[in-house]
Amino acid sequence: MATARLGEVMSESKESPGSALERELLDDSGSSEELPVQISFEIIRLFSEGLYQSPHKAIEELVSNSYDAGARNVHVLIPRSGSDSPELQDSLWVIDDGTGMDASGFKQLWLVAESSKNDQPALSGRSPIGQFGIGKLAAYVLAWRLTHISKKDGRYYLATMDFRQVRGRRQNDPAAPPVTVPLQEVNEERAQSLLAEIENRDGAAWQLLFGDESSESWTAAALTDFKDLFSKFRPGVLSWVLRTGLPLVSDFTIFLDGAALESAKEEGNLLLALPVGGKEDEQAEKLEFTITETGVQIPGIEGEVQGTAKLYETPLSRGKSLQYGRSHGFFVRVRGRVINLEDELFGIEALNHAAWSRFVFEVNVDGLREFLLSSREGVRESEPIYLLKEYLRAKFNACRAYYEKQKRQELVGLDIKLLLQDASASVLAEPLIEAVRQSLTASKQPSHYITSPTDIPEHQRESWLTEFEKELAKGPFDELEFQNVGPYDRLAEYNAADRKLIVNEEHPFVAKVISHSKNMTPATLFATSEIITDALIREAGIDPIISLELFSLRDRALRQIAGDQGPDPATVLRHLSIADQDKDALERAVGEAFITLGFRYDRRGGNRGGPDGVLDARLGFGDRQVEDFRVVYDAKTTASSSISVGHLDFGALWDFKLSEDADHGFIIGKAFQGQDDPESAVNRRTSQGRGDRPMTVMTTAQLKRLVELHYQFGVTLIQIRKFFVEALTFAEVTEFLDSLEAELSTEQPPVPLRRLLHGLEREKDDPLSRPNIIAVRAQDQTLKAYEVERLAAALRAVQTIVGSRWIEVNEANNDVRMGHTADQILAELDRRSQKELGLTARTGEGP
Structure with missing residues (x-):
């Protein structure tokens, strides 16, 4: 036993303790045993911060x-607010009636990064949550x-860890003084004195400690x-974390703060419950589990x-609870504790807007224990994961399919043909015929929503149009279908070949309308009005380029109304x-990346043998012609370390390029x-196509670098x-990016953003004009x-980073x-730039 005053240790680390407990500890004069703690500042920082x-x-x-200590009751007392005086500050207490600790228990407690819980029998019949010994x-x-x-055993023990002891310490430094935790045995009177503030704050907790x-x-x-960090503490959020993340069982x-927490439960009418296991688990059967x-x-x-897995009638993620935490998504539990509280998707790509907010899947996977990260807030990626x-995705898709079926059933009695049967032909039929005629004769689809067949020979077009007009007399829409086309695709599409109206229920605006409607009627009527508006604009003879820009701006406005600002840089x-192992996720990640680069993204997902995505760049008219260009791509994933040339179909991508009338393509x-x-097969094959079928092969890391250059x-x-x-081959892509970075960072000075923005701000003083890049440039x-x-x-890079709420660039005329x-x-x-991307904004010289 070493003799040392606990108060002396405290007084060395802090001049004026602020809580009642700290003042009590300063008055202590008992002897203590020094528990050695093998620890370094680096370990604490890594395992905590x-x-x-x-x-x-x-x-x-x-x-x-x-x-884990077998407690039946735990009392958490939050420091009371309302006083700015440090000497009146409360402590934050966690009090339990578990097994307690004696000298041996305290020694075990401070074995950092070691845990004996795996070797000890379960207490109160529970499997322990902790396993790393770092909590x-x-x-x-x-x-x-x-x-x-x-x-414990009728004796009272006291130990205080002062983390200031380890500031600046490095592990295995022989010159550093040992880090110790003073351990004392105290009497009941002393224990009551140390815990005195609890008596006034929580009578039940005090009774647990010293009552009859x-x-x-x-x-x-x-x-x-x-x-x-404590300034970010919010009682409501703590309540949600404890209610949701920990097992609240009968014992x-x-x-x-004296109020018993009840397990967080979903609210609303249950539409569907899909249990894990049993004869009807079709998802597990399909995966051959x-x-x-x-x-x-x-x-x-x-x-x-x-x-x-449960599906509810109304969204779970709304109301006051949103300020505390989520009620929907995946809740993956290991021994009763949720390991993904802050990751509702559990690392899976974004899912359907409408059904996702109504979906909750409580899943117990105790076998994930060996895959847990040390934070116990995630898992190591592997084949079992x-x-x-x-399986989780399959369960959601089953719920989503049910939800979509229910929504379609709600359309019974809403027949779009009946809604439009009395409409004038001059209002509906004639504009559609004219719009389809224009799209058949144009080299590229001139319409935003209306799609016409592309494989009709020129000499057969008139006869096809005659037949189309006859069919249109029966009604402009033969079929209505809601599809998950993708969050970045068009709101709707009218396919003239089969007169089908497709509504994209993943479009943020449509998803918002659906989630706040009793049925699909509002979304259907809105999509119908969009198609008709597009047709009327064609019939009026408005230039297709102008109308496309109009609908592009309209789509952007609809997305912002729905609360969707598009993909942010960090995302x-x-x-x-992280999208390399999932094809759908990679397809969308590539599309998001090119959206930030200024492209329009049309997700195809390889449907009907086509490309995974189509990207359009809008440059407008150059010196002699329109300089817009189109790119198609094919995203490849693999569970191995790399993709072999045998899995690359250059011929199919070339066919996609031709069918989409694209200018470029890449894998x-x-x-x-x-x-x-x-001399590898992939580079030889890429080089061989340079003359007649040029295609680029690039990696996700290279695309990420291109995006980073754009942000910077x-x-x-x-x-x-x-x-x-x-740039076609991997090496050429790398060389091009190296050259581009050198050009942007050294050969050309950075754009003087400060000067440009201040010039645009001065333009706002003119009430008869709109701030314009060309106008500002002409005067500077x-x-x-x-x-x-x-x-x-x-x-545009600034707009991507800060969001269109702050600044928005019109691609057509350079208005800002x-x-x-x-x-x-x-x-x-x-x-x-610093918080989300780790970059330093290059604002250039001042005005």
Whole structure:
């Protein structure tokens, strides 16, 4: 036993303790045993700041320890607000009636990154949640001091960890003094004095500790001397985290400031419940999993997967609960604890808007324990995890199909033919005929919504149109269908070949209308009006280029009305990094990336043997002709480290290019076999097509780099067109990007954004004109050194980063709408560049 005053240790680390507990500890004069802690500052930082960015999750770790200690009751006391005086500050307490700790227990507690829970029998019949032995370090993100007072076998123990001891320490440094936790045995009177503030704050907790029927064993953990992160603490969020993330079972109750928490439950009328396992688990059967009456067994995951997927009539993610947490999505539990509270998708790509907000899947997968990351908030990617995600996705798709079927059934009595049967032919039929006639005779589809057959020989077009007009007399729409076309595709489509009206229920505006409607009628009527408006514009003889721009701006406005701002920079880069193993996710990630580069994205998903996506670049008229260009692509995924040339169908992509009347095409994947070897099969095949069938082969990392260059400097559509012309092989793509980065960063100075934005702001003073890039450039000698396209590209990059609420560039005429002042836009650009992208905004010289 070493003699040391606990108060002396505290006084060295802090001049004026703020809580009652800290003042009590300063008055202590008992002897203590020094518990050695083999720890370094790097370990604490990695295992706390790196894992627990939320104050609420750090508190949850302390409650998890109570659960593992066999507690039946846990009392969490939050520091009271309303006083700015540090000396009146409360402690944050977590009090439980678990097994308690003696000297041996405290020694075990401070074995950092070691856990004995796997070797000990379950307490109260529970399997322990913790397994890494680092949960106690979560306290480091919130406070400098963690104190435990525990009762076991009629004796009381006190230990305080002062994290200031390890600031700047490096592991295995012989010159550094040892890090220790003073452990004391105290009497009951002293224990009551230390815990005195609890008596006034929570009478039930005090009774648990010292009442007539107090628990035979207990532990009280206190956080004091709080850090900056505690300013983000919100009681409502903590309540949601504890109710949702931890097992609230019959023998385990959590009290928050004296109020018992009830398990978070879904609200609303249940439409469908799909249990895991049993004879009707079609999803598990299709995936060839072993099915039992109580669950399913997934290869590589020990034990059974159990749970129920539920679909509700109304959205679960709305109302006051949104400020605290989510009620929908996947809730994956390991030994009763949710491991993906902050990831509703569990790493799966974004799912259908309308059904997703009504879907909740509580799934118990105790076998994931061996796959958990040290934060216990995620899993290591592997084949078993991939199979689990496939199963989760299949369950959702089954619920989504049911939801769509229900919605279609609600359309009974809403016959679109009946709605339009009395409409005048001059209002409906004649405009559609004229619009279809124009699209048949144009080299590219001139209509935004109306699609005509592309394979009708020229000499047969008139007879086809005559037959189409006859069919139209029966009604403009023969069939109505809601489809999941994709969130970035058109709101609707009218296919003249079969007179089918397709409504894209994944379009944010349509999804919003559907989620707030009793049936599909409002979405149907709105889509119908869009088709007719498009046809009337064609009949009026308005230039197709102008009308396309009009509908593009209208689509953007509809998306913003629905609350969808398009893909943000951080999301785009993250999706490109994680989408390599899922084809649908990769298709969409590539589309999102090109949207940020200034393209329009039409997701095809390989439907009917076509490309995965079509990308359109709008450049408008050049010196002699329209310079717009179109690109098709094919996204490839693989479970192995790279993609072999045998899985690349250059011929099919070339056919896609021709059928879409595209100018370029590319194949993209995470890596290709032999991509660094000029003589490899993939590079030989790519080079051989240079003369007659040029196609680009690129990796997701290369596309990510192109996007990053755009965010940092502003890459023009003309430069991207040059990229597809010059760069075909992997090496050529790398060389082009190297050259482009050198050109943007050194040979050409960065666009002086500050000067350009201030020039645009001055233009706002003219009430008769709109701020325009060309007009500002014409009046500024410095800006004249830059091409208009480069200035526009730089502003589009700014728009992508800060959002169209702040600034919006009209691609057709280079008008700029500024939602804030130039200085405010620049400040927001700097903030988001650093926070979300880790970049430094290059604003150039001042005005």
